[in-house]
Amino acid sequence: MKALWLEDNQISLRDISQPRKLDEALIKIRKAGICSTDLELVKGYYPYTGVLGHEFVGEVVESDDDSWIGQRVVGEINVVCNQCEQCLNGRSTHCENRTVLGIVNRDGTFAEFTTLPLANLHRVPDSVPDEMAVFTEPLAAALEIQQQIQIKPTDRVLLVGAGRLGQLIAQTLSLTGCDLHVVARHGEQQSLLQARGVRVMAEEDLQPWRWDIVIEATGAPSGFALARKAIRPRGTLVMKSTYKGELSVNFSSIVVDEINIVGSRCGPFEPALRLMESHQVDPTVLIADEFKLDQALKAFEHAAEAGMLKVLVEM
Numbered sequence: 001m002k003a004l005w006l007e008d009n010q011i012s013l014r015d016i017s018q019p020r021k022l023d024e025a026l027i028k029i030r031k032a033g034i035c036s037t038d039l040e041l042v043k044g045y046y047p048y049t050g051v052l053g054h055e056f057v058g059e060v061v062e063s064d065d066d067s068w069i070g071q072r073v074v075g076e077i078n079v080v081c082n083q084c085e086q087c088l089n090g091r092s093t094h095c096e097n098r099t100v101l102g103i104v105n106r107d108g109t110f111a112e113f114t115t116l117p118l119a120n121l122h123r124v125p126d127s128v129p130d131e132m133a134v135f136t137e138p139l140a141a142a143l144e145i146q147q148q149i150q151i152k153p154t155d156r157v158l159l160v161g162a163g164r165l166g167q168l169i170a171q172t173l174s175l176t177g178c179d180l181h182v183v184a185r186h187g188e189q190q191s192l193l194q195a196r197g198v199r200v201m202a203e204e205d206l207q208p209w210r211w212d213i214v215i216e217a218t219g220a221p222s223g224f225a226l227a228r229k230a231i232r233p234r235g236t237l238v239m240k241s242t243y244k245g246e247l248s249v250n251f252s253s254i255v256v257d258e259i260n261i262v263g264s265r266c267g268p269f270e271p272a273l274r275l276m277e278s279h280q281v282d283p284t285v286l287i288a289d290e291f292k293l294d295q296a297l298k299a300f301e302h303a304a305e306a307g308m309l310k311v312l313v314e315m
Ligand SMILES: [Zn+2]
Pocket: 035, 036, 037, 038, 054, 055, 137, 138
Protein backbone atom coordinates (compact mmCIF):
# COMPACT_ATOMS: atom_id res chain seq x y z
CA MET A 1 0.00 0.00 0.00
CA LYS A 2 0.97 3.63 -0.42
CA ALA A 3 2.16 5.52 2.70
CA LEU A 4 3.92 8.71 3.72
CA TRP A 5 7.16 7.64 5.38
CA LEU A 6 9.36 9.69 7.72
CA GLU A 7 13.04 8.84 8.10
CA ASP A 8 16.01 11.08 9.01
CA ASN A 9 13.92 14.28 8.83
CA GLN A 10 12.80 13.40 5.28
CA ILE A 11 9.31 12.46 4.18
CA SER A 12 8.70 10.36 1.09
CA LEU A 13 5.91 8.34 -0.47
CA ARG A 14 6.61 4.64 -0.27
CA ASP A 15 5.04 1.35 -1.09
CA ILE A 16 4.98 -0.71 2.08
CA SER A 17 3.19 -3.88 3.01
CA GLN A 18 -0.32 -3.61 4.41
CA PRO A 19 -0.27 -3.67 8.23
CA ARG A 20 -1.55 -6.75 10.04
CA LYS A 21 -1.62 -7.12 13.81
CA LEU A 22 -3.28 -9.83 15.83
CA ASP A 23 -5.86 -8.41 18.24
CA GLU A 24 -6.18 -5.17 16.29
CA ALA A 25 -8.73 -3.91 13.78
CA LEU A 26 -7.65 -3.13 10.23
CA ILE A 27 -8.86 0.33 9.31
CA LYS A 28 -9.12 1.77 5.83
CA ILE A 29 -8.27 5.46 6.16
CA ARG A 30 -10.73 7.91 4.57
CA LYS A 31 -9.20 11.25 5.56
CA ALA A 32 -6.28 12.32 7.74
CA GLY A 33 -5.27 15.77 9.00
CA ILE A 34 -1.82 17.34 9.16
CA CYS A 35 -1.08 18.70 12.62
CA SER A 36 1.76 20.77 14.04
CA THR A 37 3.11 17.64 15.75
CA ASP A 38 3.60 16.04 12.31
CA LEU A 39 5.53 19.09 11.13
CA GLU A 40 7.59 19.06 14.35
CA LEU A 41 8.36 15.35 13.87
CA VAL A 42 9.71 16.11 10.40
CA LYS A 43 11.92 18.78 11.98
CA GLY A 44 13.11 16.24 14.56
CA TYR A 45 11.27 17.13 17.80
CA TYR A 46 11.20 13.41 18.62
CA PRO A 47 13.13 10.70 16.79
CA TYR A 48 10.57 8.70 14.83
CA THR A 49 10.86 6.52 11.77
CA GLY A 50 7.72 5.19 10.12
CA VAL A 51 4.38 6.25 8.68
CA LEU A 52 3.33 9.71 9.90
CA GLY A 53 -0.17 10.80 10.89
CA HIS A 54 -2.49 10.44 13.89
CA GLU A 55 -5.62 12.49 13.12
CA PHE A 56 -7.96 10.40 10.99
CA VAL A 57 -11.38 9.05 10.17
CA GLY A 58 -11.63 5.62 8.61
CA GLU A 59 -13.64 2.46 8.20
CA VAL A 60 -13.06 -0.87 9.93
CA VAL A 61 -12.48 -3.51 7.28
CA GLU A 62 -11.20 -6.41 9.40
CA SER A 63 -11.84 -7.27 13.05
CA ASP A 64 -12.37 -10.24 15.35
CA ASP A 65 -15.66 -8.62 16.31
CA ASP A 66 -18.00 -8.56 13.30
CA SER A 67 -20.09 -5.76 14.77
CA TRP A 68 -17.30 -3.29 13.98
CA ILE A 69 -16.89 -4.20 10.30
CA GLY A 70 -18.06 -1.40 8.02
CA GLN A 71 -18.25 1.07 10.92
CA ARG A 72 -16.91 4.57 10.41
CA VAL A 73 -14.46 5.28 13.24
CA VAL A 74 -11.98 7.65 14.80
CA GLY A 75 -9.23 6.37 17.09
CA GLU A 76 -7.37 7.32 20.24
CA ILE A 77 -3.69 7.50 19.53
CA ASN A 78 -2.14 5.95 22.67
CA VAL A 79 -2.02 2.15 22.59
CA VAL A 80 -1.51 1.05 26.17
CA CYS A 81 -0.56 -2.08 28.17
CA ASN A 82 -3.28 -1.95 30.90
CA GLN A 83 -0.72 -3.44 33.31
CA CYS A 84 1.79 -0.78 34.32
CA GLU A 85 1.60 1.54 37.31
CA GLN A 86 0.12 4.38 35.21
CA CYS A 87 -2.49 2.21 33.49
CA LEU A 88 -3.58 0.61 36.76
CA ASN A 89 -4.08 4.04 38.33
CA GLY A 90 -6.26 5.57 35.64
CA ARG A 91 -3.51 7.41 33.78
CA SER A 92 -3.40 5.19 30.72
CA THR A 93 -2.49 8.03 28.32
CA HIS A 94 0.77 7.99 30.29
CA CYS A 95 1.26 4.21 29.98
CA GLU A 96 4.95 3.40 30.45
CA ASN A 97 4.84 0.89 27.60
CA ARG A 98 2.68 2.87 25.18
CA THR A 99 3.06 3.20 21.50
CA VAL A 100 1.54 6.28 19.86
CA LEU A 101 -0.05 6.32 16.43
CA GLY A 102 2.32 7.99 13.95
CA ILE A 103 4.50 9.34 16.79
CA VAL A 104 6.10 6.56 18.89
CA ASN A 105 6.82 3.05 17.53
CA ARG A 106 3.55 2.71 15.63
CA ASP A 107 2.83 3.41 11.96
CA GLY A 108 0.28 6.18 11.47
CA THR A 109 -2.48 7.29 9.18
CA PHE A 110 -1.07 8.94 6.06
CA ALA A 111 -1.50 5.56 4.40
CA GLU A 112 -4.23 3.47 2.85
CA PHE A 113 -4.58 1.37 6.01
CA THR A 114 -3.62 1.38 9.67
CA THR A 115 -4.37 -0.86 12.68
CA LEU A 116 -5.57 -0.07 16.21
CA PRO A 117 -7.05 -2.12 19.07
CA LEU A 118 -10.87 -1.96 19.23
CA ALA A 119 -10.52 -0.34 22.67
CA ASN A 120 -9.09 2.73 20.95
CA LEU A 121 -11.95 3.15 18.47
CA HIS A 122 -15.05 5.31 18.64
CA ARG A 123 -17.96 5.05 16.22
CA VAL A 124 -18.70 8.28 14.36
CA PRO A 125 -22.38 9.38 14.40
CA ASP A 126 -23.96 9.39 10.91
CA SER A 127 -24.63 13.12 11.06
CA VAL A 128 -20.93 13.91 11.52
CA PRO A 129 -19.31 13.94 8.06
CA ASP A 130 -15.72 12.80 7.41
CA GLU A 131 -14.38 16.34 7.07
CA MET A 132 -15.65 17.02 10.60
CA ALA A 133 -14.82 13.66 12.21
CA VAL A 134 -11.18 13.97 11.15
CA PHE A 135 -10.88 16.75 13.79
CA THR A 136 -11.93 14.52 16.71
CA GLU A 137 -8.39 13.95 18.02
CA PRO A 138 -7.32 17.63 18.14
CA LEU A 139 -10.74 18.67 19.44
CA ALA A 140 -10.36 16.12 22.25
CA ALA A 141 -6.92 17.61 22.97
CA ALA A 142 -8.56 21.05 23.26
CA LEU A 143 -11.13 19.64 25.69
CA GLU A 144 -8.38 18.19 27.88
CA ILE A 145 -7.90 21.71 29.31
CA GLN A 146 -11.38 21.56 30.83
CA GLN A 147 -10.73 18.03 32.12
CA GLN A 148 -7.75 19.40 34.03
CA ILE A 149 -8.81 22.80 35.37
CA GLN A 150 -12.08 24.42 36.26
CA ILE A 151 -12.90 27.45 34.11
CA LYS A 152 -15.47 29.70 35.73
CA PRO A 153 -17.68 32.20 33.89
CA THR A 154 -16.01 34.95 35.92
CA ASP A 155 -12.47 33.94 34.88
CA ARG A 156 -10.48 36.18 32.57
CA VAL A 157 -8.92 33.75 30.15
CA LEU A 158 -6.25 34.57 27.57
CA LEU A 159 -5.38 32.20 24.74
CA VAL A 160 -2.05 32.89 23.06
CA GLY A 161 -2.01 31.40 19.57
CA ALA A 162 -4.89 30.89 17.14
CA GLY A 163 -3.53 28.29 14.76
CA ARG A 164 -4.90 24.78 14.14
CA LEU A 165 -5.20 23.81 17.80
CA GLY A 166 -5.76 27.35 19.09
CA GLN A 167 -8.93 27.72 17.02
CA LEU A 168 -10.39 24.54 18.52
CA ILE A 169 -9.41 25.65 22.02
CA ALA A 170 -11.13 29.00 21.42
CA GLN A 171 -14.33 27.31 20.21
CA THR A 172 -14.49 25.02 23.26
CA LEU A 173 -13.55 27.73 25.79
CA SER A 174 -16.21 30.09 24.52
CA LEU A 175 -18.77 27.45 25.56
CA THR A 176 -17.74 27.94 29.21
CA GLY A 177 -18.97 31.54 29.30
CA CYS A 178 -15.60 32.80 30.51
CA ASP A 179 -14.22 36.21 29.56
CA LEU A 180 -12.07 34.96 26.68
CA HIS A 181 -9.57 36.95 24.62
CA VAL A 182 -7.25 35.51 21.99
CA VAL A 183 -3.92 36.76 20.72
CA ALA A 184 -4.00 35.94 17.00
CA ARG A 185 -1.36 37.07 14.55
CA HIS A 186 -2.81 36.26 11.16
CA GLY A 187 -5.76 37.98 9.50
CA GLU A 188 -7.60 34.79 8.66
CA GLN A 189 -7.21 33.42 12.19
CA GLN A 190 -8.65 36.68 13.53
CA SER A 191 -11.68 36.71 11.24
CA LEU A 192 -12.54 33.07 12.05
CA LEU A 193 -12.59 33.93 15.74
CA GLN A 194 -14.55 37.14 15.27
CA ALA A 195 -17.13 35.27 13.22
CA ARG A 196 -17.85 33.24 16.36
CA GLY A 197 -17.96 36.27 18.62
CA VAL A 198 -14.56 35.61 20.21
CA ARG A 199 -12.59 38.74 21.09
CA VAL A 200 -9.22 39.09 19.43
CA MET A 201 -6.39 41.04 20.93
CA ALA A 202 -3.18 42.51 19.52
CA GLU A 203 0.06 41.60 21.30
CA GLU A 204 0.78 45.28 22.00
CA ASP A 205 -2.52 45.76 23.85
CA LEU A 206 -1.94 42.95 26.28
CA GLN A 207 -2.03 44.00 29.95
CA PRO A 208 0.55 42.14 32.07
CA TRP A 209 -0.32 40.37 35.37
CA ARG A 210 -4.03 40.49 34.60
CA TRP A 211 -5.28 37.09 33.42
CA ASP A 212 -6.53 34.34 35.71
CA ILE A 213 -5.83 31.61 33.18
CA VAL A 214 -3.48 31.80 30.20
CA ILE A 215 -3.23 29.08 27.59
CA GLU A 216 -0.09 28.83 25.48
CA ALA A 217 -0.79 27.25 22.10
CA THR A 218 1.80 28.76 19.76
CA GLY A 219 4.59 26.20 20.10
CA ALA A 220 7.07 29.09 20.01
CA PRO A 221 9.27 30.37 22.87
CA SER A 222 8.01 33.90 22.11
CA GLY A 223 4.44 32.68 22.71
CA PHE A 224 5.48 31.29 26.07
CA ALA A 225 7.16 34.58 27.01
CA LEU A 226 3.97 36.45 26.19
CA ALA A 227 1.81 34.03 28.17
CA ARG A 228 4.18 34.30 31.15
CA LYS A 229 3.93 38.09 31.07
CA ALA A 230 0.13 38.03 30.95
CA ILE A 231 -0.60 35.67 33.85
CA ARG A 232 -1.50 37.20 37.21
CA PRO A 233 0.09 36.05 40.51
CA ARG A 234 -1.36 32.63 41.52
CA GLY A 235 -2.82 32.30 38.04
CA THR A 236 -2.76 29.10 35.99
CA LEU A 237 -0.66 28.74 32.88
CA VAL A 238 -1.77 25.86 30.61
CA MET A 239 0.91 24.56 28.25
CA LYS A 240 -0.65 23.16 25.10
CA SER A 241 2.43 23.14 22.85
CA THR A 242 5.49 21.04 22.48
CA TYR A 243 8.73 22.85 21.66
CA LYS A 244 11.62 21.73 19.56
CA GLY A 245 14.70 21.95 21.77
CA GLU A 246 14.62 23.44 25.24
CA LEU A 247 12.61 26.38 26.46
CA SER A 248 14.48 28.94 28.56
CA VAL A 249 12.36 30.08 31.51
CA ASN A 250 13.04 32.30 34.53
CA PHE A 251 11.69 29.91 37.15
CA SER A 252 12.46 32.22 40.09
CA SER A 253 9.80 34.63 38.87
CA ILE A 254 7.36 31.73 38.56
CA VAL A 255 8.06 30.80 42.18
CA VAL A 256 7.74 34.39 43.37
CA ASP A 257 4.44 34.87 41.53
CA GLU A 258 3.22 31.42 42.67
CA ILE A 259 2.16 30.44 39.15
CA ASN A 260 0.52 27.06 38.54
CA ILE A 261 1.79 25.38 35.40
CA VAL A 262 -0.31 22.64 33.80
CA GLY A 263 1.00 20.51 30.95
CA SER A 264 -1.86 19.37 28.73
CA ARG A 265 -1.99 16.73 26.00
CA CYS A 266 -4.54 14.13 24.81
CA GLY A 267 -8.21 14.46 25.75
CA PRO A 268 -11.58 12.68 25.70
CA PHE A 269 -13.05 11.57 22.33
CA GLU A 270 -16.73 11.08 23.23
CA PRO A 271 -17.38 14.70 24.26
CA ALA A 272 -15.53 15.87 21.14
CA LEU A 273 -17.84 13.79 18.92
CA ARG A 274 -20.87 15.00 20.86
CA LEU A 275 -19.95 18.69 20.47
CA MET A 276 -19.62 18.25 16.71
CA GLU A 277 -22.83 16.24 16.45
CA SER A 278 -24.73 19.01 18.23
CA HIS A 279 -22.98 21.72 16.13
CA GLN A 280 -21.72 23.48 19.24
CA VAL A 281 -18.26 23.25 17.71
CA ASP A 282 -17.56 23.41 13.99
CA PRO A 283 -13.97 22.60 13.10
CA THR A 284 -14.61 22.48 9.34
CA VAL A 285 -14.12 26.27 9.12
CA LEU A 286 -10.43 25.51 9.65
CA ILE A 287 -10.04 23.49 6.45
CA ALA A 288 -7.66 25.35 4.17
CA ASP A 289 -7.00 22.67 1.57
CA GLU A 290 -7.25 18.99 0.77
CA PHE A 291 -4.87 16.77 -1.20
CA LYS A 292 -4.88 13.16 -2.37
CA LEU A 293 -2.41 10.79 -0.70
CA ASP A 294 -0.11 10.78 -3.76
CA GLN A 295 0.13 14.57 -3.34
CA ALA A 296 0.97 14.28 0.37
CA LEU A 297 4.42 15.87 0.00
CA LYS A 298 2.78 18.94 -1.48
CA ALA A 299 0.21 18.88 1.30
CA PHE A 300 3.00 18.97 3.91
CA GLU A 301 4.74 21.85 2.16
CA HIS A 302 1.47 23.74 2.16
CA ALA A 303 0.70 22.96 5.81
CA ALA A 304 4.08 24.33 6.88
CA GLU A 305 3.36 27.84 5.55
CA ALA A 306 3.01 30.50 8.26
CA GLY A 307 -0.54 30.94 9.50
CA MET A 308 -1.83 27.96 7.50
CA LEU A 309 -4.82 26.25 9.08
CA LYS A 310 -5.86 22.63 8.50
CA VAL A 311 -4.66 20.72 5.46
CA LEU A 312 -6.34 17.36 4.94
CA VAL A 313 -5.17 14.31 3.01
CA GLU A 314 -7.77 12.12 1.36
CA MET A 315 -7.02 8.48 0.61
ZN1 LIG B 1 -2.19 16.21 16.34
